[in-house]
Amino acid sequence: MNPAQIDTSVFNRLRFVLVETSRPGNIGAAARAMKTMGFSDLVLVNPRFADAVSQDEAVAFASGAQDVLAGARIVGSIEEALADCNYAAAVSARLREFSPPVVMPRALATELAANTGLQAALVLGNERFGLPNEIVEKCNVLINIPANPGYSSLNLSQAVQVLAYECRMAALGETKIASVIGFQGDAAGLADIEGMYQHLEQALVAIDFLNPDNPKKLMPRLKRLFARTGLETEEVNILRGIAKQILATRK
Template identity: 50%
Template sequence: MTTVDQSAVNPLDNIRIVLVNTSHPGNIGAVARAMKNMCLSQLYLVEPRKYPHDEATWRAASADDVLNSAVVCETLDEAIADCQLVIGTSARERTVPWPLLDPRHCMERGYAEAAAGHKIALVFGREDRGLTNEELQRCNLHVHIPANPEYSSLNIAMAVQVLAYEVRMQHLSGELNNNDMADWDVPVAGAQDLERYLVHLEETLRDINFLRPEAPKKLMTRLRRLYQRTRLDEMEVNILRGILTSTQYWVRKAKADESSEAGGTAAPNSGVDGAE
């Protein structure tokens, strides 16, 4: 197996800009231009409404290399599958709050992890309504640009420019003092592995009758927040999934044994109905 010398990798190459369901092709071109201004080159497009398109090329000006190398994905999960840190842009408060940073502190952390070899995704939503709650729950962190509260609407290219500028300033300063996982013994789990674990967790909670229809609606949202901010590594995910698999085996075996011995009598509920 060939190993990559991370010291020889430009940290900026580990940072990708992800645009979700962009409706105006000109905005895609403008984002490519903003990225190239700040030496970023990894552009991912999730279900763009119109791409490729002449207006995207025109708005990109001399950043057509960034535009032409863009990776088009069908889903956000596909775009972030191999990323260890996913940062979603959010313009409003949520019922269940998520770790929220301003652009400068967010990019301090993001760049430090990129320098350590982690793949970082900066995710931007639709022009008219941003990212959905479900999409934001795929993110480890949320970033908010503190614009004028009386006129806070930013064009998507302007928002990308703000974060790309902060990335650029971190690159020029070389200050890598915010990465607490730089010397970790096992790689941080990617978004795809974490999502598979969360799906497995929900399935297991239903198997043990903990997660029932009458349970708090945001229970899984809160569990997602817990695991997204914990930053599990690959071995930890494997251990947790092993625990879930073993739990499922014994629960299903017990239910089968009970059903055969008691003529199908159901086991008592063991979950909680606690208020949200």
């Protein structure tokens, strides 16, 4: 296919990742919410039931979106779910001390629709416990849906619906880009960024800047710092090159 003919719309670049979902009905309802807004890429990380997508409750709540259910992939880890993504947004009603930058759904949707180089994922957690901190820290941003502060608890599928709607509106041109930068390289893959963090941590230990027995919050703070930058592939390579040189000189 001619590269010019490849559909780079957000509908083909956005994945919905549900982590450890308990109720098959919520999976079905999420599939329905996705399909009504034109999305279809659904990945489940360790759902409570291995056959969740085929259970009667899931099929009933999908209500016509059985094709999205049938196409859903079930994986064993968040790393598998994000393997070919270079951007991930954690969705949580609870703010975290060392979370990545917090953005609103509309701002996120605008960015995802405009930047065709992003292979993105929206990551939503378990109905009762949400997302653990270690998954949130792997993401580029934290999405907080501005709900009633007196009762801000959204059902899983409702959160999917809000986000899918905002992304659809952005794709249809209902929002405008607030700013444009000059040259923009390829966004770094999430696995590459995680590898860079591990490499950097080794280097910091080697120069006695980081005490592995008493690390405190250094690495979460560094992750938050870099998450605000929108790391590109070349930038990750530079940082890994620095870490490599540090390790080489300490041998």
